[in-house]
Amino acid sequence: MGTKAYPPQPMLHDADCIEAPTGAIAFPARSAGSMYPHAFPHYNCIGPGTIGANKSLVAAPIDFDPHDYEPSSEPLLQPTDAVGPLCKICHGNHFDGSPAPFADPIGPARS
Ligand SMILES: [Zn+2]
Numbered sequence: 001m002g003t004k005a006y007p008p009q010p011m012l013h014d015a016d017c018i019e020a021p022t023g024a025i026a027f028p029a030r031s032a033g034s035m036y037p038h039a040f041p042h043y044n045c046i047g048p049g050t051i052g053a054n055k056s057l058v059a060a061p062i063d064f065d066p067h068d069y070e071p072s073s074e075p076l077l078q079p080t081d082a083v084g085p086l087c088k089i090c091h092g093n094h095f096d097g098s099p100a101p102f103a104d105p106i107g108p109a110r111s
């Protein structure tokens with residue numbers, strides 16, 4: 001596991017979705033996988049054709065209810081650059097807000 005603490009992940013919307021936030025910066029659907037690999041696609045507006053048509057998407061913060069960190073066991077929710085498995089509920093690391101540990105305090109990463 002790496003050193004990056006993931007924040008709670010946003011929801012992705014088609015830019016034309018009625019629930020899409022106004023004023024959000026749109027990006028092409030084909031970039032979603034690299035920009036927001038752990039975000040939540042909105043089931044109302046994002047479907048199998050979204051990436052094929054390379055539609056414009058926007059990301060909206062999700063107002064998660066308070067919950068305990070539940071580390072996911074899914075490989076897709078265990079990015080190698082993250083400090084630990086992402087939470088099942090918010091796909092974040094429940095980091096406490098102090099500065100991210102960018103450097104390995106013990107020494108250079110071993111591979
Ligand atoms: Zn939507």
Ligand SMILES: [Zn+2]
Nearest residue numbers: 069087089090
């Ligand atoms: Zn969570």
